[in-house]
Amino acid sequence: MSETSGVMEHVTCLGCGCACDDIAVAVRDGYIVEARHACPLGAAWFGDGRVPAEARMDGAPCTMDAALDAAAATLTSARRALVYLALDISCETQRAAVAIADVLQGCVDGVSSSTVAGGILAAQRRGRVGATLGEIRNRADCIVFWGTDPATRYPRYTSRYAPDPAGLFVPNGRRGRVVVAVDIGASRGPADADTRLAIAADVELDVIAALRATLAGHSAAGGARDPRAAELARVLAAAHYAVIVYDAEPGAAQPASPLGRSEALTALGQQLNATIRAAITPLRGGGNRLGAEAVLAWQTGFPMTVDFSRGYPRYRPDDNAPDLVRSGAVDAVLVIGAAPAGDGALPAGDARRIVIGPRASSALPAPHIAIDTGVAGIHESGLAFRMDDIPLALRAPLPGPPVAADVVRSLGARVRAQRTAHA
Ligand code: SF4
Numbered sequence: 001m002s003e004t005s006g007v008m009e010h011v012t013c014l015g016c017g018c019a020c021d022d023i024a025v026a027v028r029d030g031y032i033v034e035a036r037h038a039c040p041l042g043a044a045w046f047g048d049g050r051v052p053a054e055a056r057m058d059g060a061p062c063t064m065d066a067a068l069d070a071a072a073a074t075l076t077s078a079r080r081a082l083v084y085l086a087l088d089i090s091c092e093t094q095r096a097a098v099a100i101a102d103v104l105q106g107c108v109d110g111v112s113s114s115t116v117a118g119g120i121l122a123a124q125r126r127g128r129v130g131a132t133l134g135e136i137r138n139r140a141d142c143i144v145f146w147g148t149d150p151a152t153r154y155p156r157y158t159s160r161y162a163p164d165p166a167g168l169f170v171p172n173g174r175r176g177r178v179v180v181a182v183d184i185g186a187s188r189g190p191a192d193a194d195t196r197l198a199i200a201a202d203v204e205l206d207v208i209a210a211l212r213a214t215l216a217g218h219s220a221a222g223g224a225r226d227p228r229a230a231e232l233a234r235v236l237a238a239a240h241y242a243v244i245v246y247d248a249e250p251g252a253a254q255p256a257s258p259l260g261r262s263e264a265l266t267a268l269g270q271q272l273n274a275t276i277r278a279a280i281t282p283l284r285g286g287g288n289r290l291g292a293e294a295v296l297a298w299q300t301g302f303p304m305t306v307d308f309s310r311g312y313p314r315y316r317p318d319d320n321a322p323d324l325v326r327s328g329a330v331d332a333v334l335v336i337g338a339a340p341a342g343d344g345a346l347p348a349g350d351a352r353r354i355v356i357g358p359r360a361s362s363a364l365p366a367p368h369i370a371i372d373t374g375v376a377g378i379h380e381s382g383l384a385f386r387m388d389d390i391p392l393a394l395r396a397p398l399p400g401p402p403v404a405a406d407v408v409r410s411l412g413a414r415v416r417a418q419r420t421a422h423a
Pocket residue numbers: 013014015016017018019020037038039040041042043045154155156157
């Protein structure tokens with residue numbers, strides 16, 4: 001395709017964690033006119049591809065160099081700086097951002113500490129019982145949707161991964177799989193499930209405990225067997241490859257995942273693996289938030305809430321980014337990426353704020369320094385991670401504003417130069 005018109009195939013959508021990489025993006029006269037195969041959520045994420053391309057200081061337009069010099073001065077003179085990995089940036093950009101936090105001996109965090117910290121800590125304590133989406137598509141013959149229907153927030157999950165498509169070992173697709181909906185309070189599973197169980201929200205963990213006891217051949221706490229646990233145990237025990245799917249990031253409009261769900265389901269999955277193959281798979285949001293966890297883990301050893309104040313990385317899971325801003329523990333904040341709405345949004349606070357990323361110039365609250373960049377996957381290529389931790393290459397169908405990774409590297413060079421000059 002030319003820079004202004006044509007169709008680019010195999011573009012990856014970061015509208016949700018499914019990261020569908022089969023999107024054909026049609027561009028006419030420099031605008032996106034169609035994102036073929038994308039669901040409505042994905043089409044909205046691509047939009048027409050128009051984003052602002054400005055640099056601003058205290059609300060007034062300025063040059064990129066002036067904004068970068070001022071940003072470096074703000075960060076190097078800060079008592080304690082926070083680097084926040086927001087959304088719609090590539091792993092290359094995240095990596096450059098982590099390097100700045102390291103040089104500044106500041107803190108670095110991403111969206112995950114506000115949304116899935118409980119699950120991350122549970123995985124570190126207990127391990128994971130995971131599977132790739134490809135494995136699920138090709139092998140799973142029993143899918144349990146645990147208090148979630150992917151149709152709203154992950155619209156193509158069911159058609160791309162499970163239960164609808166035919167898989168290598170499930171050639172009849174939906175007809176070859178058993179689908180169970182576990183409704184938890186108001187959070188309902190898919191309407192077309194083969195089996196449906198209802199659980200009050202306040203006894204969810206008790207039912208998981210009863211299910212584990214039933215699978216082990218005991219009644220829970222010595223009492224009568226829970227009929228829901230008995231039914232679910234029967235379905236799971238009959239499967240060859242069972243997958244329990246839950247929404248780890250249900251968003252502000254949905255009931256939050258209870259503390260303990262992730263760990264309890266992991267324990268259940270580990271127990272199931274004694275007799276069948278089982279996986280516990282969280283649904284995750286978009287914008288390459290798993291990329292931030294991966295980059296932080298490979299650069300520092302920890303997937304979130306990292307503190308470099310002693311000159312080496314330390315894990316601080318009790319000090320997430322919103323808390324650091326709210327408490328005044330940091331006096332400068334560098335947000336890299338598109339600020340999330342709802343969970344993971346940073347409170348206003350008193351710290352001086354620099355935002356580098358897509359639509360930075362219209363971010364709220366208004367940053368002291370803003371530099372617009374392109375959106376990873378629309379204007380920028382690079383690497384991003386799907387909800388099952390699979391890395392995918394991004395193809396950029398449009399040229400756009402400055403590339404985020406280049407801008408952040410340029411800021412990093414200025415920060416290093418200023419630190420050296422003041423040493
Ligand atoms: S399901 Fe998610 S990743 Fe796929 S097209 Fe829709 S929003 Fe994009």
